[in-house]
Amino acid sequence: MKSLTIYILSDSIGETAEQTVRASIAQFENLEHEIRKFSHIRSVTILHNILDEIVDMENTILFYSLVDETLLSVIKKFCDINNIASVDVLTPSIIAIERVTNLNPSTMPGALRKLDENYFKRVEAIEFAVRYDDGKDPRGLLIADLAIIGISRTSKTPLSMYLANKNYRVANIPLVPETVPPDELFQIPTKKIVGLTNSPENLNKIRKERLKSLGLPLGSSYSNLERILEEIEYAHVIMKKIGCPIIDVSNRAIEETADIILTYLKKANKAII
16 A cells, blocks of 8 residues: 655645645545644754654655745745655746736735634624524623614614624614613613614515515504604604614615614724724
8 A cells, every 4th residue: 555644844734735635535536645733833953853853764745834935935945955746836826827917926824824813703603693693692782792673674684694794793683662672782882782773664665575575464563654653753762762863774785774873883993903
């Protein structure tokens, strides 16, 4: 059985190179192999110590994802002198992008990792928005970056998801006259709360469309104008009691309302970096 030792050298944690290696190895059956990964290589001294271990190894391939030119020069010279097979995981891609765009690469170690971290934060925020949507669990208010409150059909959920895609953990709470708002709503700072409202006419139209899509009678109290006015008044009383800003979403796109909220959060020192 053929055997192979693969060294992975990276100036970050080495995930990029490791994924490439494992995807490549998967194409070969009955290949006995060992992967040795070295992460956070940021100096020539550290690099030389690792290369000294490799120099006498047989059946070895060296995969590396480095962006520092000095380190790249050392490793390329080492592989040439010692006739060691090597794969530069990043440089060809970086050069291709540079040639097409005429932009200079940042040569910043771990840049992809930072993008990955941003991605996972966004996923976490989206999961948070789903978990604490529509008052499912008021405890989410205590750990949210933002709480959105308002009556039905004021775009609470779409806004929560939109802001989640910008890494904000948002919980939203429906305000209903027959239901007392959760205690948690009054336990968090006012600057973390935003209230939404809409015009009675818009709500009447939107709610009728909603009932129609669900196959329910249009004469339901849900779309009754008098009932809507009662809900709006109730919500305004709660919002004024809290002292939070109230945004009228009438004839506003989700993006426009979101921009207003983001501007407010930044002024309140709640922007997520």
